[in-house]
Amino acid sequence: MSKENTVLLAYSGGLDTSCILKWLQEKGYDVVTFTADIGQEEDFDAARVKAEKLGAKQVVIQDLRREFCEEFISVGIQANAIYEDRYLLGTALARPCIARAMVKVAKNEGIRYISHGATGKGNDQIRFELACYALYPEVKIISPWRLPEFYTRFKGRSDLFEYAKENGIPLPITLKAPWSIDANLMHVSYESGILEDPKNKAPDTLYEMTTDPEKAPDKPEKLEIEFRTGIPIRVKNLADGTEKSDALGLYLYLNELGGRHGIGRIDIVENRFLGMKSRGIYETPAGTILREAHLDIENLTMDRELRKIKHQLSVEFSQQVYRGLWYSPECTFIRQCIEKSQEGIDGTVYCKLYKGHVYITGRESPLSLYNQELVSMDVQGEYNPEDAAGFITITALRSKSPSTYLLQERRDNTFPRENGIPTTTKTLQEQGINSNYIKLLSDIYTDNPTTVCLHKDSSIIKIKKAIRQEDTMPPKLSIACTEKIFRTIEWTKKGININ
Known part of the structure; x- marks a missing residue:
C-alpha cells in the first residue's frame, strides 16, 4: 500500500461514506477507514466487515468515549457552554475529539490525505478541517461534497442508491428516516428532510434518547451530584442508592435517568457559521442535568465579579467551539482561564428530575461563599444597615447627574416620525411650542410636504422650558432658537439634512 496515494476516510458504515469509499478507489486512492466510537449505538463489527468487503486496505476502529467525556464534555460542563442560549454543543464538542484521533493515525501511518462525508453547507466540514489543519498543517483534505465532479454526479439519495447497486x-435493510441523525455520548441531533420547514412539528417517532415528558414517570427521581473543580465526580440516586463515580459511567447513568424523565429536548432554529439559519432538534439529557447543577454550585462558590468575567468567557468559548476553533490560540487561552476559574467549585447539588425539568432542591460546599448570618433578616451580625445609605448615595451619583436627567428628558419628549407638516405642527402644539414658532415652521416648509422627524437636543429642551415658564426673549434670540430647532429636522424623503 503506497502511502503517497493513501487516504484516511472518516467512515460511519452508512450509505454516504460507503459510496465515498468506492468513489475514492475509483480516483486511484488506497483507502484506510477510521470509525470512532463516541457513544453512538452502532454495530462496529458490522462496519468493519462492510469496509473490508468494499476493499478498504485497513480498518481502524477506536473507542473514544472516555476521552470524549473527560477531555471535551467535562470542559463544556465547566464552561456552562451553550450556543445562542439553547444548544449544548453535543456535535461541536465531538468533532475535535474525532479529528485529533484521526490525525494521530494519519501521522503514525504516514498518510497525507484525510477525507470525510460532511456536506458543503454544514458546520461539520469547518469543525473537522480546522481541527485537522491545526494539528497536522501538512494534511490534504478531500471533501467530496464540495467537489463538482461528485455533487453533480450524486444529486440526491436516489443517485447514491444506484451507485451502491x-x-x-x-443497501440499508430498513428505510432511512426522512431526516438526518447524528448521535454520540452527549446527544442525538436531528435535522434536514421534513424538519427543514421550521413550522412543521417533529413526529413523536423521531426521538430516540428521551421519553415524551407528558408520558414520563409521575414520580420524580431525586439525585445528589458532587462536583470537584467544576467536574462531576459522583452521582447518587437517593431512591435506590445507586452511585456512579467513573466519569463515563456517571454520564451514561444520567443519560438513562434523564432520558426516562424526558430531560433535555429542544427544537430550535440556530445560526450556522456559514451564515444560514437551520432548524435542529436535540436530545441532551445528561448534559442538561449537569449544566443546571453546575450553574448552581458555581453560584454558591464563585465570587460575583469572577463569575461575571467567566460568563463572558463562556459565551465566547461556546461560539469558538461551535465554529470549530477548539485548537485555536484564543480557544486554548479561554479553556485555561475557565480551568483556573473552577479551582474552588467543589460541592454537592441536590436535584430532582420530573417530566422534562431539572429542579434544584439544595446545595452545600466546604468552600461556600454563602454567609447565612450576614444575609439573615433576623441576625444583624457585623453588618451595619446604616452603611447602606452611603452606598446608595454614591451609587446614585450617576443617576442624578445633569446629563442623565437631560437624556431622560430627551426620551420623554421625542417627536414621533409623522407624515406631513400638518401632523408635525399638531405635535408641536401638543408639546407646548410657541404658536409663532409653529407658524414660522409652516411658512418655511409648506411648499415642501414630506416626511419629517424632529430630533431635539439640550438647547431645544431649554427653549421648551422657557416657553412653558412664559419667559420672554428678544425677537432675534427667538428666531435664532427657532432656527436651532429647524436645523434638527431631517427630510428623510429627499435625503436632505438641515444642519
Missing part, C-alpha cells in the same frame, strides 16, 4: 455496496 452498481458497486456491490450493501
